[in-house]
Amino acid sequence: MMEGEFDDALALANGSPVVPARPEDRRAPEDRRMPEGHWDPGGRADDHRAWGRGGGPRAHEGEGRPVPAPEANGPAPLPGERHAPASDRYAPAPDPYAPASDRYSPAYDHYAPTSDDGYSWIFDDREPTRTAGRPGKAPTAGTGLDDDARRGPYTPWDTAPSLKGGEPSPAPGGADGPRAPARAPSDTPPPPRPASAPVPRSAPSGPPFGPPFSTGDTPGHDHPTHHGRRTRHDHPAPTPWRTARGLAARAPRGPLPPVACPLGAAALGRTLAEPLTALTDLPSFDTSAMDGWAVAGPGPWHLAARSRSGAHEHGILAGQDASEAVDDGAAVPIATGARIPPGATAVLRSEHGEVRQRPDGGAQLYAPAPVPPGQDIRPRGQECRRGDQLLPAGALVTPAVLGLAAAAGYDELVAYARPRVEILVLGDELLDAGLPAEGRIRDALGPMITPWLRALGADAGPPRHLGDDADALYDALASSTADLVITTGGTASGPVDHVHPTLRRLGAEVLVDGVAVRPGHPMLLARLDADRLLVGLPGNPLAAVSGLVTLAEPALRTLAARRRTPAYRAPLTAAVSGHPHDTRLIPVAFREGAADDGDGGAVVPLRFSGPAMLRGIAAADAMAVVPPGGAACGGDVELLDLPWTGDGSAAEAVMDTVTDWTADAPARSGTDARRPGVGPHDRPNVSPTDPHPTGGGAA
Numbered sequence: 128m129m130e131g132e133f134d135d136a137l138a139l140a141n142g143s144p145v146v147p148a149r150p151e152d153r154r155a156p157e158d159r160r161m162p163e164g165h166w167d168p169g170g171r172a173d174d175h176r177a178w179g180r181g182g183g184p185r186a187h188e189g190e191g192r193p194v195p196a197p198e199a200n201g202p203a204p205l206p207g208e209r210h211a212p213a214s215d216r217y218a219p220a221p222d223p224y225a226p227a228s229d230r231y232s233p234a235y236d237h238y239a240p241t242s243d244d245g246y247s248w249i250f251d252d253r254e255p256t257r258t259a260g261r262p263g264k265a266p267t268a269g270t271g272l273d274d275d276a277r278r279g280p281y282t283p284w285d286t287a288p289s290l291k292g293g294e295p296s297p298a299p300g301g302a303d304g305p306r307a308p309a310r311a312p313s314d315t316p317p318p319p320r321p322a323s324a325p326v327p328r329s330a331p332s333g334p335p336f337g338p339p340f341s342t343g344d345t346p347g348h349d350h351p352t353h354h355g356r357r358t359r360h361d362h363p364a365p366t367p368w369r370t371a372r373g374l375a376a377r378a379p380r381g382p383l384p385p386v387a388c389p390l391g392a393a394a395l396g397r398t399l400a401e402p403l404t405a406l407t408d409l410p411s412f413d414t415s416a417m418d419g420w421a422v423a424g425p426g427p428w429h430l431a432a433r434s435r436s437g438a439h440e441h442g443i444l445a446g447q448d449a450s451e452a453v454d455d456g457a458a459v460p461i462a463t464g465a466r467i468p469p470g471a472t473a474v475l476r477s478e479h480g481e482v483r484q485r486p487d488g489g490a491q492l493y494a495p496a497p498v499p500p501g502q503d504i505r506p507r508g509q510e511c512r513r514g515d516q517l518l519p520a521g522a523l524v525t526p527a528v529l530g531l532a533a534a535a536g537y538d539e540l541v542a543y544a545r546p547r548v549e550i551l552v553l554g555d556e557l558l559d560a561g562l563p564a565e566g567r568i569r570d571a572l573g574p575m576i577t578p579w580l581r582a583l584g585a586d587a588g589p590p591r592h593l594g595d596d597a598d599a600l601y602d603a604l605a606s607s608t609a610d611l612v613i614t615t616g617g618t619a620s621g622p623v624d625h626v627h628p629t630l631r632r633l634g635a636e637v638l639v640d641g642v643a644v645r646p647g648h649p650m651l652l653a654r655l656d657a658d659r660l661l662v663g664l665p666g667n668p669l670a671a672v673s674g675l676v677t678l679a680e681p682a683l684r685t686l687a688a689r690r691r692t693p694a695y696r697a698p699l700t701a702a703v704s705g706h707p708h709d710t711r712l713i714p715v716a717f718r719e720g721a722a723d724d725g726d727g728g729a730v731v732p733l734r735f736s737g738p739a740m741l742r743g744i745a746a747a748d749a750m751a752v753v754p755p756g757g758a759a760c761g762g763d764v765e766l767l768d769l770p771w772t773g774d775g776s777a778a779e780a781v782m783d784t785v786t787d788w789t790a791d792a793p794a795r796s797g798t799d800a801r802r803p804g805v806g807p808h809d810r811p812n813v814s815p816t817d818p819h820p821t822g823g824g825a826a
């Protein structure tokens with residue numbers, strides 16, 4: 128296209144005489160590749176990429192801080208004060224950790240649903256009570272100790288004095304039982320200590336309670352009793368939570384081999400093992416972006432009866448041949464998605480054109496304003512040229528990726544194999560249908576874990592129920608060919624907790640034997656052989672969730688070659704007390720506009736987050752990582768996505784390669800508590816319209 132032709136259009140608009148365009152100046156539209164609505168007078172066909180790679184900010188700039196600074200969200204606790212002032216309506220429960228206990232608490236009845244939206248009752252942001260003034264509890268007790276800590280450390284059943292006549296063991300002390308032993312902070316391996324050295328106590332009260340953990344400085348690794356009898360004295364120190372995640376991520380030898388899989392559900396959720404490279408230009412031909420007329424040169428245009436019989440009765444439709452050229456000064460009806468015929472220079476939308484009949488029986492098409500060359504034409508190669516990298520290896524195959532791959536000409540994708548996971552549900556007490564009865568309960572983990580793992584890209588079959596049969600467990604583990612076996616229950620040291628003994632019997636290498644996390648501390652990770660791992664999830668349902676996110680998810684990520692989603696944080700609407708030594712994982716719901724600055728996102732700790740409960744996690748958007756010692760109201764906490772929260776992997780992959788991703792992205796306020804790139808959610812339990820989400824719990 129010559130500049131003169133553009134001038135022609137302008138001249139027409141200005142009522143100036145039109146100099147007919149020279150046909151030799153009209154190159155095929157295929158040669159002009161510019162973004163839609165922009166013609167390419169200079170024929171800069173190969174510069175088209177520049178249009179998508181402007182100077183806009185990179186999509187991931189500023190990603191690290193999607194939420195306001197903590198100080199914007201509420202006062203920090205005063206020195207010596209564990210909770211925020213009472214005026215803070217998002218202030219914490221008297222002891223938010225207390226409901227995590229399995230002991231009956233009247234609180235469980237107290238938080239029955241009362242609110243209008245039916246969900247806000249679950250927020251764990253009850254009216255604050257200063258610790259010192261809390262009735263009925265000594266200020267030093269219950270500040271982060273759950274039932275387990277109160278009743279004492281992890282105690283192997285076979286050494287409990289009341290059951291066996293083994294070594295003497297001190298009786299539980301005080302009303303709350305013995306205190307948990309002091310341990311190193313969660314994410315720091317405990318310092319080496321001589322085996323005979325006494326273990327310091329976290330509280331001076333209570334009778335002595337012998338050292339319960341291994342003195343080894345490498346938790347879970349140098350434990351001397353993996354092939355011998357476990358005693359209370361030689362149980363390994365729990366692995367710090369973050370260390371455990373890292374060990375789980377590094378436990379597999381690497382990703383499973385790539386496979387070619389048909390484009391469709393078989394590929395969904397896998398990770399691309401090769402870059403997705405365009406097999407064609409997209410669009411692959413110059414395309415009409417609108418229903419209307421393909422026009423050649425400036426108007427008005429002669430609406431010719433098409434010369435070829437039968438063809439183009441309704442004009443040129445999508446999918447039809449459009450090889451017949453349009454003469455200069457002529458127009459032909461065209462549909463969205465149809466090929467632009469040779470000679471056409473623009474598309475005039477149907478709502479913009481006016482057809483006037485001529486006395487000679489012909490028709491003339493008029494436009495209310497000049498039609499710039501290239502208008503409403505999607506030029507070939509606008510989105511990509513053949514050979515362009517559309518996505519890098521490592522991108523998650525999402526539904527959108529399937530669509531893109533299909534558009535780009537793929538019939539199958541080369542992606543990493545899905546990890547095969549076998550789920551073994553242990554426990555004679557479990558029913559798989561009906562109501563709990565006669566001491567038996569419903570299996571809550573089988574129905575949960577299979578889809579959870581599938582959402583993580585695993586090939587997980589239905590759970591197998593093995594009861595509490597040690598031989599059945601041995602046979603199942605010995606014969607399994609799965610990349611990862613997941614057991615539920617039986618990780619502790621009760622009389623029918625068969626996981627540890629069976630691993631010893633199999634000669635498995637225990638990589639993580641207990642994690643400094645609540646709930647879920649008995650979780651474990653073992654290598655059955657070079658290519659098979661086992662994650663032992665505790666039986667308490669929320670403890671099992673904790674094990675899923677702590678051990679199963681990182682291991683599966685490595686096996687499936689999934690990217691780690693970057694950590695993200697949000698401020699808490701209420702203080703959460705911490706375990707003295709262990710990391711806590713608590714279910715939280717996102718709430719936009721909950722913070723005191725009026726528009727900041729935040730996360731609301733949910734109630735019913737005791738180890739045996741699923742009520743909190745079922746309403747949750749994420750799990751918050753609460754470090755030992757707790758987190759203040761307004762303080763940022765790290766968040767772990769849940770499978771239904773969304774996964775930014777694909778978006779991150781795109782951001783690495785396509786810079787105009789930002790052009791259409793909604794502006795990020797910097798206060799969105801959600802993962803960058805994930806749109807506002809509308810889960811009913813976190814209705815942003817509810818100004819008083821404390822609901823029934825606020826009283």
Ligand SMILES: Nc1nc2c(c(=O)[nH]1)N[C@H]1C(S)=C(S)[C@@H](COP(=O)(O)OP(=O)(O)OC[C@H]3O[C@@H](n4cnc5c(N)ncnc54)[C@H](O)[C@@H]3O)O[C@H]1N2
Pocket residue numbers: 275279280281282283284552553554556557568569570571572573615616617618619620621624646647648649664665666667668670738
């Ligand atoms: N003496 C000690 N006992 C326990 C300790 C401890 O430190 N010292 N830790 C407790 C903690 S914490 C947990 S968690 C559990 C873990 O126990 P197991 O992994 O051996 O699990 P089970 O005893 O089989 O079950 C525990 C609990 O969960 C229920 N359960 C089991 N499976 C299911 C299922 N599929 N669906 C629903 N509920 C399930 C089971 O009935 C028990 O109530 O150990 C504590 N003990």
Ligand code: MOO
Pocket residue numbers: 275645646647648649665667669670671738739
């Ligand atoms: O604290 Mo256990 O780990 O109940 O879950």
